[in-house]
Amino acid sequence: MHTQQLSRVQFVMLSIWLFLGTGFLTLPFAIGQFTVRDAWIVPFLFIPQGVIVAGVITWFRQTFPGQSLVEGCHTAFGPWWGRIPSLWFLIMTLVVECFVLREVGLFLTTTVLPSTPEYVVNAMFLIPVAYAVYQGVEAVGRLGETITPIGMGITLVISVLSMQYADPSHYHPVLADGWTPILRGSIVVWMYAWLLLFVLQLGEAVPQRLGKDLVIMVLIITSVGLVAEPTICMVLGPSAAYSLYPILEVVRTIRIADFLERLDTFYVMGVVVGIFLQCSFIHYALVTGISQWTGLGHYRPAVWSGAVLAWAGSIFFIRNESMFLEYVMYVGWGYLTFTGIAVPLLAVVVHRWRQRRKV
Template sequence: MNIKISRVQLVFLLVWGILGTGTITIPFAIARFTVRDGWIVALMFMVTVVFAAGIVWLFNRSFPEGSLFDAFDKAFGRYVGRAASLFGVLWAYVFMCMLVRELNLFVEVTILPKTALYIINFSIAVAFTYAVYSGIEVIGRLAEVFTIVILAAYIVLFFLPLRVADVHLLLPLVSSGWKPILRAAINPDISFALELIAALQFLHLVKDRNKIAKDVLIAGTIITAILLMIDVMVIIVLGPASTYLAFPGLEVVRSIRYGQFIERLDTILVMIVLITMFLKFSLFHFILCDFLRYSFNLSSAKLIAIPAGGAVWAGSLLLFKNGADLQKFMLFVTPVWFTVVLIGVPGTAMAAWMIRKRFIS
């Protein structure tokens, strides 16, 4: 395949691939268990980033040529490889449905309370379907262009509330012990951080594949820094109230009030979050279509962008009945499930390849 994306594009895609929904859901997932020490959870994100980069490095070392799917063919053989990749199809499909449902909950609460959920879902499904139909290089360029605007907006929006912040809310440190911190870390530092392993999908699409593990580390460091910034602001602006909020990050921005004119900037945050969500959806919809292409030996991933977009659109409402159902799934199913798929599948491929090389070839 001749289409390539640059290292910068890959890093930005990975950053928004995590933070697309992470900006609004990670502070919520942390605040469920700990308030004062939430920033430690954000720092611990880096541990899984190093682990994910290690997996990517090992995988690239085991399979220095070809795509992720060529590696499956080599390790398992053509038919078992395709069967194994069905785990990837199932994972990507349910994950996409989960993401789209997160978006419609967010949009319903923030800007479109009276619009039917399926119309909200349809609008975003059309957008990411078209992005995937246009190809990964278009998604990469979009990530590159939007990143400057998004980063600038994040910095302004999350530093303006400093006027109402109380730094003492960060103290005392680890007052309730490490248990709540570790519990809070399970969802963001496992489910979200392991999504970085999605970089394996780009082994053959990135210009310099030998630096892909380094790119994962760079992306992980940027994500950790942004999460740290957001979580510290959530703690020092909202304090214990963050436990009861569905979108603590949004409430932080709502607290901005300078004079009579600078207020209600949360609308800007909503727009920025929607752009990052669009990038995330495009990335994972591409992954879903590419897994389907490989599993069923299709001519191209582009062919199924529209029908797969439709299946995600309808599935997001069918699979997750309401916000509580979605949050329960996110907190209590995704950590182990993502570990099994995102570490298990490439890990098994590497182990199978080692065994084949040593005993069969």
């Protein structure tokens, strides 16, 4: 079976959406529940968090060259025992995809489709996702390569245009509440950092040495955070803590006479495309993992059945918006941290120990 390949540029520009896809929606709100004035400090804390995740990914790739996370588990623990940790990874992948799908459904029904049932919105969103994954990771990578520069440019322009309403006094007093709220806000960012773990499922589709590319990803994501969080703080001030979508509120404030207004339409379209890339990446990780776990010759037979499973899970796993936000802010980081540390690192340690015993 021919393995599709991503270039380094495609890999970086696609992978950052694992973080930024729903991150544009969820992170400003979640961080704002802990701190608003000092939220601009949180992106700096992502740098060591991202480096830790990048280190785990790099170590795994060095130990299992050319193998995905599921294949690496089977190599380390054997074809039968290895199915236990790889099954846990697949379950968490499905859960994450369900939450991503539910988030885009909540966003669209709140902003542009209030009269449409959420299960219909989720289904309509997931159909093109499944089709893109069916076409292969190269198709998704080319879309990411095209969309990412445009998205970054629009983000910068929106930030500049919103500066007419900025009030730097919202920053003061700095660190008035100490470091505890900042560290609590960074826990949500830590959870999102572990979403980068899904790049391990690409296997041979990406270059073997990813260290430099992963560092570039961390710096890009940090830069976006350093643009978004200060802008939210200066424009919205304390009211950011009461907005479900703070960036959307910032965009809605932009108006230049009668010439330029209602840019939130473009923001909604951009967010949907970003989440499309994120969901496509996660769905690709899910169906390739299922095919490797079950011994299928190709991942395509699992694409549409996996999509139906994710659609059903997005409706039945998450009962309402409160449950979604509770998971994101207080629960999800524990599950993803355990998955990100226990599964790949345990596979690496066991495999290296077995290799030394053979010597």
